[in-house]
Amino acid sequence: MRKEIVIGPLVLLLLWIIIHYSGLANPVLVPSPLSVAEAFVLGFIQGNMFYDLGVTIMRFAWGFFSAVIVGVFLGLLLGYFERLYSSVEIIIDFFRSVPATALFPLFMLFFGVGDLAKVSVVFFACSLIILVNTAYGVKNVSHLRIMLAKVLRASQTKIMLKVILPDSLPHVFAGLRIGISFALIVVVVTEMFLGTVSGLGHRIIEDQLVYKIPEMYASIIVAGLLGYILNKGFLFIERRIVHWSGK
């Protein structure tokens, strides 16, 4: 591990300490690192941080993985049949451009205030990105590799499974990577809406309303760590699976 990677976080911590103790900013809004650390630890051992984290992860996972299944499947199909893609391109691009959270109130009307509405909006946000990236990957599959399979008289199914699918994986994974970040944002935002009783987003908004600022920071840090670990973990898996990407 390179030693210099700790410099940035240390400098940030130092700045935080300076800002808090110098009074540059309102110390209530920028609490001391120690009080945040205390809230962090207490949140886990006394409060229900674990529970809220778990709930957020579950909502994220349901939404994200269902989006992966549907997005990859439809992406392969639409990428393969170009005219099918053209016929729905405007719809896809339009809904892709609507901020998913703007649709949350609508989803609540349909699915109520429970988990189903949250999972659905995560699914909605991710599936289109994954679909578009997958379709793009299929469209950009090497013609030469398809020609190779054709000269070897491979069936259409075999060309799909043994050439097109693996060849489009780097683009699929690019879509999944964007999807993960998106899903996390959306799930936390939806948890801030009225009627929610659990999740990291709920903690953050509740603590903010009653001015429990260190507790709020602690929850934000947990959400950040979750995102960080998800991204790093995903990159690790991605490099293993699509090891040839960019080479």
Add this chain to the structure above:
Amino acid sequence: MKNAFVCIEGVRKSYPNNQKDKTPQLVLDDISIDVKKGEFVTIFGPNGCGKTTLLNIAAGLIKQDAGRVSINQKSPLKAIFGYVFQNYPESLLPWKRTIDNIAFPLELKGKDKEERRKKVRGLLDFLGLHIPINNYPYQLSGGQQQMAVIARSLIHDPDVLLMDEPFSALNFQTRLYMQDKIQEIWSKTKVTLLFVSHEIEEAIYMADRVIVLTDKPTHVAKSLIVPFPRPRTRDMTLCQTFIELKKEIFKMMEGVIG
């Protein structure tokens, strides 16, 4: 010659001029080529004369406008081909180890993994090819990638091996080495080989017969028999007969260019 092994007869093919001008331009104009079983034929012609198109038609990958192709009296769609594409590094599947790339034709035929791998090792041994087969293609050198592609084109015992300017991306040394290696592989496997080249010396040095194509609209200018015994040596490229052959082809090309 109706009984030739590879029989290309009166093949014509036109392509639209370009994106804007869709009027078809005649590329292949009445091409007839006969190749005997086990013969090593090079196809030589100026750049852009449709050599690749001709190979693709022979392989049944694209349809000719007129004329017919048969391999051993049958449709090319029923024949087994090995094909080394011009841009061969791209034709390797980067998600598969080299050994599984070479075995890919067998995988498509549904052979099981152990059998495939065994056959690859056997073939590489037989041909005297040394490739780090457990590496991924992007970890191989240009020459190693070339050898892997050649091995892949032979693993399923093709009726005909097609090679499309396979050495154009290699450096000079590797190129000379591969020219001899291909001849050695051909002598060992006795495969019928159609080799497209745009290098006169290479075309003569390697082949039993050189088929010279004209510029567009392309037809066969001449078919020249190369009378040298095998194995060929570099000295042969300096003898009078070789130089005469070269001169003859040059003269035909002058007609084309001039």
